[in-house]
Amino acid sequence: xxxxxxxxxxxxxxILITGLAYRIWVxxxxxxxxxIATTPAPVTKGGVALRMFxxxxxxxxxxxxxxxxWLLGVLFHLGLLLVLLRHLRYFINPVPTVIELVxxxxxxxxxxxxxxLLGLWARRFVIDRVRxxxxxxxxxILALLVLIGISGASMTFVSHVDVVGLKSFTLGxxxxxxxxxxxxxxxxxxxxxxxVLMIIFPYSKLLHGVGVFFSPTRNQVDNPREKRHLADWxxxxxxxx
Amino acid sequence: MAKAKFEVPELQEYPEVPKIEPGTMAxxxxxxxxxxxxEALGFPGELTDNWQEQAIEAxxxxxGKYRSLKVYMDSCVKCGACTDKCHYYLGTKDPKNMPVxxxxxxxxxYRRYFTLAGKFFPKLVGATDFTQExxxxxxxxxxxxxxCRRCSVFCPYGIDTAEISMAAREIMDRIGVGDKxxxxxxxxxxxxxxxxxxxxxxxxxTLEGLEEDVFDETGVEVKYPMDVKGADILLxxxxxxxxxEPHVDGLIGYGKVFHEAGVSWTVSSKxxxxxxxxxxxxxxENMRKVSLRIREAALELGVKRIIFxxxxxxxxxxxxxxxxxxxxxxxxxxxxxxxxxxxxxxxDEIEKGTLNIDKSLNDDMVLTFHDxxxxxxxxxxxxxxxxxxxxxxxxxxxxxxxxxxxxxxxIREATFCCGGGGGLLTDDLMELRVKGAKPxxxxxxxxxxxxxxxxxxxxxAICKSQFTKVIPYYGFEMDQIVSVHxxxxxxxxxxxxxxxxxxxxxxxxxx
Numbered sequence: 001x002x003x004x005x006x007x008x009x010x011x012x013x014x015i016l017i018t019g020l021a022y023r024i025w026v027x028x029x030x031x032x033x034x035x036i037a038t039t040p041a042p043v044t045k046g047g048v049a050l051r052m053f054x055x056x057x058x059x060x061x062x063x064x065x066x067x068x069x070w071l072l073g074v075l076f077h078l079g080l081l082l083v084l085l086r087h088l089r090y091f092i093n094p095v096p097t098v099i100e101l102v103x104x105x106x107x108x109x110x111x112x113x114x115x116x117l118l119g120l121w122a123r124r125f126v127i128d129r130v131r132x133x134x135x136x137x138x139x140x141i142l143a144l145l146v147l148i149g150i151s152g153a154s155m156t157f158v159s160h161v162d163v164v165g166l167k168s169f170t171l172g173x174x175x176x177x178x179x180x181x182x183x184x185x186x187x188x189x190x191x192x193x194x195x196v197l198m199i200i201f202p203y204s205k206l207l208h209g210v211g212v213f214f215s216p217t218r219n220q221v222d223n224p225r226e227k228r229h230l231a232d233w234x235x236x237x238x239x240x241x
Numbered sequence: 242m243a244k245a246k247f248e249v250p251e252l253q254e255y256p257e258v259p260k261i262e263p264g265t266m267a268x269x270x271x272x273x274x275x276x277x278x279x280e281a282l283g284f285p286g287e288l289t290d291n292w293q294e295q296a297i298e299a300x301x302x303x304x305g306k307y308r309s310l311k312v313y314m315d316s317c318v319k320c321g322a323c324t325d326k327c328h329y330y331l332g333t334k335d336p337k338n339m340p341v342x343x344x345x346x347x348x349x350x351y352r353r354y355f356t357l358a359g360k361f362f363p364k365l366v367g368a369t370d371f372t373q374e375x376x377x378x379x380x381x382x383x384x385x386x387x388x389c390r391r392c393s394v395f396c397p398y399g400i401d402t403a404e405i406s407m408a409a410r411e412i413m414d415r416i417g418v419g420d421k422x423x424x425x426x427x428x429x430x431x432x433x434x435x436x437x438x439x440x441x442x443x444x445x446x447t448l449e450g451l452e453e454d455v456f457d458e459t460g461v462e463v464k465y466p467m468d469v470k471g472a473d474i475l476l477x478x479x480x481x482x483x484x485x486e487p488h489v490d491g492l493i494g495y496g497k498v499f500h501e502a503g504v505s506w507t508v509s510s511k512x513x514x515x516x517x518x519x520x521x522x523x524x525x526e527n528m529r530k531v532s533l534r535i536r537e538a539a540l541e542l543g544v545k546r547i548i549f550x551x552x553x554x555x556x557x558x559x560x561x562x563x564x565x566x567x568x569x570x571x572x573x574x575x576x577x578x579x580x581x582x583x584x585x586x587x588x589d590e591i592e593k594g595t596l597n598i599d600k601s602l603n604d605d606m607v608l609t610f611h612d613x614x615x616x617x618x619x620x621x622x623x624x625x626x627x628x629x630x631x632x633x634x635x636x637x638x639x640x641x642x643x644x645x646x647x648x649x650x651x652i653r654e655a656t657f658c659c660g661g662g663g664g665l666l667t668d669d670l671m672e673l674r675v676k677g678a679k680p681x682x683x684x685x686x687x688x689x690x691x692x693x694x695x696x697x698x699x700x701x702a703i704c705k706s707q708f709t710k711v712i713p714y715y716g717f718e719m720d721q722i723v724s725v726h727x728x729x730x731x732x733x734x735x736x737x738x739x740x741x742x743x744x745x746x747x748x749x750x751x752x
Contacts, residue, residue: 023315026311027308027311027312030304030305030306030307030308030311031306031307031308032307032308032309033306033307033525033565034525034561034562034565035561035562035565036309036401036404036561036619038390038393038394038399038401038618038619038654039617039618039619039620039621039626039629039654040621040626040627040629040630040654041621041626042626043621043624043625043626055397055399059397061322061394061395061396061397061399062320062322062395062397064394064395064655065322065323065326065395065396065397066321066322066395069320069321069322073320073397120320123321127321127324128260128261129258129261129321129324129325129336129339130319130320130321130324132261132263132336132339132342133319133321133324133336133339133341133342133345134319135319135365135366135367136364136365136366136367137358137365137366137367138318138319140365203356203357203358204358204366205315205316205317205318205319207315207316208315208316208317208318208397208398211312211313211315211316211398212316212397212398212399214308214312215309215312215313215316215398215399215400216308216309216312216399217309217390217393217399217400217401218398218399222621222626224560224561224562224564224565225560225564225578225579225580226578227564228564228565228568228569229564229565230565231306233306234525234529234565237525237526237529
């Protein structure tokens, strides 16, 4: 089992990194031929950076759209962020003070994360419009995330896992000095599901995390009158006419 | 109230998001373009034999040319933030008019042919083959999107359904399935110079008529010149401004403002159309070809500046795309933005004090202002973000005493489309146009009842045409729609103007 999870994690990591790198390369390569910022838009690059920051950190547009949906989204994403920060203690030795400080928050953030997910899932059943647009994969991804959250939180709050053994396993992964994984059904399940998530990430809607940075309606400076914007393929069109 | 073959929605005092009713608009299909019109734009005349293959190829081509399309196909998480934002959904209850569902019509084909998950597990991710049935849905529902971008304001990733419906129309055009309304009009622009097919001599007549009308009314010789070489300003305005009501009252206003400002200006018979329907069909090539007429006219006439009249989509292409499509405009005066909006010009003159305004001349009206969708969410006026909201309001308030805004969630960046934008201003889509106007009508009704609003001003030829046509269905009168420059025209007292027949002399500026 230990060997299987070890191999799975290397595979998942390679897929996640190459998959994401490939996506970013594709998005960066495809030109945006026209200025299509949703206005009012910032007129400087600094302004655009700030707009993007508000979008990514505070979900500004979602807040404008629907307060309950925004709250659920924030609960999940912020919860996930804290939980991930807390998990750094399994990968860094000695554990930095910052991560130590995050510990207590990261522990309970799991509940925020799970609550947010369940709320988002409930919307897919309760609201007729959202039910209409939900595909099976939308439900499965939520199920996957909920199971990851519950299995993880259970190891903190219900049935403790051998943290020391786990850390030697994870550090072993990083240093290619492989150590056995503590045998614990919850832990195996948790890690397996996380690996699945890593594998599907670059090939699913989870890509929204990357996509937002490349969204022309959000990342363009509003200066079309001041500065001529021309894509390469459009330039060729000019040369040929 | 106008008669309708369909049920006109009831206006609600507190608008609610309706429950979905699948298929309510499945029957509504705009007329298809005839082969000759398709071919004039460089597209196949009718549906090609291997259309499916060609459509997938076209989609691949567009995915490699437009980052927006690629990123938006991948990024949607189906959160539902946009589901209650489209005026067509709110007015028709058809779930395929929810922005995400409209996008999904393309996304399910994209996933099937361009993603691993869709190739191997189509059912799981909602991917489908590009069948005739799917194509029919595309044709119906991508012609039920006015490309107003309201959904893109509320999407956490900024996904803009307009980009997707433009791409879908381009793909359909490339397999020989085009929309009659837009494609025929683009053909007219190429052949005659404007959307309405008004030839040069007819325009000249119209402009002379306007000069006579203004002279009869004011006793001042205000000129409405055409094809004048060496004029300072080229005015490019939607052709509806030449004869439609209330558009033409706006054109009269531009001329009076230019006259008082003491600048020389002209319209061009070659570029006698501001609108660029190339945008509606998502065709960069056609949009470029239409735009180049303006560049050529500016060069031939030797003007120093280009100013656009009141038109929403035209202003989007002008403000955001013209420099890209037909630039660089280094032969024009660098002291002015290229192009400039007529409202930027007029506000400037008001602030400089060159216009003698008597606001009381508009006292018979209580005004509100409809932010045109493409002006609001795709352009700017002035130097500051949001100038597209503030400048029109500043002009209206400078010429009218009575002004109130409609509810906050229906104006500025959250403004509702009039229901006729994006190439849908055709009689075959009247049912959609009437239903799509519902959110705006509700907002108008609320200020009518609360503040006694009598008129709604607009700055877009489509908005003006659409509203005058559909508001009678909701119990309003068509002359309640006015042009912003019509208000300017009403209040502007020309130098040397006859006083209104009475003894009441206005304090004429001697200077």
